[in-house]
Amino acid sequence: TLCRLVIFYHAWVRNRGPSLFVVTSSVAQLLICMTWLAVWTPRPTREYQRFPQLVVLDCTEANSVGFLLAFAYNGLLSVSAFACSYLGKGLPENYNEAKCVTFSLLLNFVAWIGFFTTASVYQGKYLPAVHVLAALSSLSGSFGAYF
Numbered sequence: 001t002l003c004r005l006v007i008f009y010h011a012w013v014r015n016r017g018p019s020l021f022v023v024t025s026s027v028a029q030l031l032i033c034m035t036w037l038a039v040w041t042p043r044p045t046r047e048y049q050r051f052p053q054l055v056v057l058d059c060t061e062a063n064s065v066g067f068l069l070a071f072a073y074n075g076l077l078s079v080s081a082f083a084c085s086y087l088g089k090g091l092p093e094n095y096n097e098a099k100c101v102t103f104s105l106l107l108n109f110v111a112w113i114g115f116f117t118t119a120s121v122y123q124g125k126y127l128p129a130v131h132v133l134a135a136l137s138s139l140s141g142s143f144g145a146y147f
Helices: 002-014 017-039 064-088 097-121 127-144
Strands: 044-047 056-059
Touching: 002 017, 017 064, 064 097, 097 127
Parallel strands: none
Antiparallel strands: 044 056
16 A cells, blocks of 8 residues: 555656646635625625614625635635645655644634634624734734745
8 A cells, every 4th residue: 555655646746736736726716716706796784783873784795605615615725734734744854844834824723713713702893803813813824934
């Protein structure tokens, strides 16, 4: 079985497997997002409970199946990238970038778990600020660990 894995690895690298995987996963993400926008188009709804004297238009994007499908696909890609980078952290010194990628993905998970925990408990006017904070901390963790 080890010989088969080595043969598969060499065929994967020789036939541009990583590039093909990136293109395929990007096309899949594009198709999911385009289907989400075509079928479950976000529409504004009137919301009267928070401020009874005002009419607040609220977007329905978080309630759609397409949004959840796109988010689940991103989560699946993140978990698989974390698993691959974690398996590669024990490589020799000239491949030590896997440790940084693992750390940046761990920061990504912590930021988004914190956001979803906050969003499930708190539904107030500062929730968009928490969303932006989670996105910025995720990106800064990725850039900081990468560079």
